[in-house]
Amino acid sequence: MNEPARSLAASSGSIKVEFAKNRCRSVIDRIQALPPSKITDSCKRTLIKLADSELKFLSRLSLPHDFSGSISVNVGYLESVVHVLQQPFISGVSRVCKPIPLSSPHGRKCDSRSKGIHVDIVCTVDGNPFWFIISDRNPKYITWLGSHRHKGLRTRVEHVLVAACSALTLKPLSVVLFFSNGINEIVAQKLQDEFGASEFQAEFSLPDSSIFTELEEEWVYVTVRGKPSAFQLNIDCIEKSELSLDHGMKDPVMGAANLEPTENHEGFISTDAFSSLISTMRSNFMGVVAAKPEAISGENLINFDTTALVALVSGISNGGAERLLTATESEMRKLFKNNVKFVMAQVMSELQNPILGELSGVLSCKRGVICESVLLEFKELVSMYAGPNEKSRADRLLKQLMFVPDSPSERMMSLPTTRKIALKNKVVFGTGDYWRAPTLTANMGFVRAISQTGMSLLTLEHRPRALVSD
Numbered sequence: 001m002n003e004p005a006r007s008l009a010a011s012s013g014s015i016k017v018e019f020a021k022n023r024c025r026s027v028i029d030r031i032q033a034l035p036p037s038k039i040t041d042s043c044k045r046t047l048i049k050l051a052d053s054e055l056k057f058l059s060r061l062s063l064p065h066d067f068s069g070s071i072s073v074n075v076g077y078l079e080s081v082v083h084v085l086q087q088p089f090i091s092g093v094s095r096v097c098k099p100i101p102l103s104s105p106h107g108r109k110c111d112s113r114s115k116g117i118h119v120d121i122v123c124t125v126d127g128n129p130f131w132f133i134i135s136d137r138n139p140k141y142i143t144w145l146g147s148h149r150h151k152g153l154r155t156r157v158e159h160v161l162v163a164a165c166s167a168l169t170l171k172p173l174s175v176v177l178f179f180s181n182g183i184n185e186i187v188a189q190k191l192q193d194e195f196g197a198s199e200f201q202a203e204f205s206l207p208d209s210s211i212f213t214e215l216e217e218e219w220v221y222v223t224v225r226g227k228p229s230a231f232q233l234n235i236d237c238i239e240k241s242e243l244s245l246d247h248g249m250k251d252p253v254m255g256a257a258n259l260e261p262t263e264n265h266e267g268f269i270s271t272d273a274f275s276s277l278i279s280t281m282r283s284n285f286m287g288v289v290a291a292k293p294e295a296i297s298g299e300n301l302i303n304f305d306t307t308a309l310v311a312l313v314s315g316i317s318n319g320g321a322e323r324l325l326t327a328t329e330s331e332m333r334k335l336f337k338n339n340v341k342f343v344m345a346q347v348m349s350e351l352q353n354p355i356l357g358e359l360s361g362v363l364s365c366k367r368g369v370i371c372e373s374v375l376l377e378f379k380e381l382v383s384m385y386a387g388p389n390e391k392s393r394a395d396r397l398l399k400q401l402m403f404v405p406d407s408p409s410e411r412m413m414s415l416p417t418t419r420k421i422a423l424k425n426k427v428v429f430g431t432g433d434y435w436r437a438p439t440l441t442a443n444m445g446f447v448r449a450i451s452q453t454g455m456s457l458l459t460l461e462h463r464p465r466a467l468v469s470d
Contacts, residue, residue, distance in 0.1 A: 023075045024055040030082045039093040076136040080180035089202045092124035117163035128173040136180045144190045164235050179229045200230035273356040278400050282367040302366045303432030307442040309378045313393035315470025321350040368401040371431040387469040409433040420449035
């Protein structure tokens with residue numbers, strides 16, 4: 001590059017940097033002007049911190065050495081976020097530009113390895129909880145399917161929707177996808193066809209299509225924006241059966257404890273009582289997650305609570321009873337501390353009447369159902385107390401079952417929550433009631449408490465078993 005051209009490039013680069021810096025200062029002023037009735041101070045601080053970071057980055061640029069023809073900045077994204085926040089229909093902003101932690105139905109955070117789902121704005125619209133996902137990308141770079149460089153919009157939407165369906169305190173009524181520079185017609189049609197998206201009805205005040213900033217030496221820099229587009233997805237209308245299992249129910253939302261398959265001591269899966277039992281059960285719909293009883297009308301279902309899952313995979317139920325019976329008292333106390341009598345009672349029960357043989361007749365030709373609460377609790381118990389064989393059996397069992405959302409029946413939830421009728425059990429047994437499936441359980445205290453209310457409830461009793469680090 002000759003000297004005049006290099007000088008021109010440096011001058012142009014300096015103008016672009018100064019313009020970007022002015023945009024950062026302007027967006028900080030707009031953030032500070034947001035009324036406290038709309039947004040919390042914590043959210044303001046988050047946004048200002050992001051804008052300050054961008055401003056510091058621009059201030060460190062040393063031109064022309066750092067100038068390569070374009071400057072990659074995030075200020076457009078921040079401008080878009082603030083533009084949405086300024087809309088009169090937005091209120092109650094409680095979270096901005098942060099990931100939503102993935103939680104279990106018991107309010108506990110999931111595995112720390114899961115980073116959550118990034119949501120740009122958590123707020124209310126007309127008194128209803130909403131999430132806003134905001135994009136400032138050029139429409140020509142927004143693709144529906146992924147590539148080796150980008151996952152694609154479809155995958156992004158799937159992740160957000162699964163998180164929204166499974167969220168607890170932050171669960172939205174709707175998710176709004178806001179494209180500040182618009183979106184091409186093909187992608188817009190895909191959103192409508194595959195996810196039932198509709199154009200967001202609330203009217204956005206449009207930002208200026210062009211922004212003119214006067215700089216020194218009478219230069220004027222212009223940026224042009226496309227017309228924004230916004231699409232709304234109603235969470236209650238989205239069935240989890242429409243979402244890919246790979247993007248949904250396995251790890252991002254429900255993976256409190258990743259159950260990796262392990263081989264048994266012989267290095268292959270044996271034809272033992274456990275394998276025989278689950279082989280007689282009807283398998284899951286090739287990974288499909290159902291959402292409504294009507295979707296599988298006529299199916300012969302059994303709803304599993306956590307005690308039933310534990311009983312099936314327990315080492316006591318799978319050949320470990322005799323080993324525990326011959327263990328020394330010190331070994332037993334080291335393993336089970338104050339629960340030795342409880343475990344030994346189960347060992348004696350198993351030796352007298354093996355539980356898997358008893359349950360095989362109950363489960364044969366049936367399809368097993370578990371709700372989210374049970375899945376998460378079971379995974380947590382397995383991660384904490386199971387041995388390698390129990391973990392292997394747990395993984396195999398879960399692959400055989402159909403996952404459904406927590407969906408307790410209205411009549412079950414209408415019962416008052418008491419010490420004997422705990423909310424957790426109402427959700428689990430109520431989900432079985434909603435699916436018109438008997439619940440397999442060892443929790444007979446809850447069953448008796450329900451019976452005392454006069455409510456009829458389909459249940460199947462099994463004897464309890466514990467995880468024994470087998």
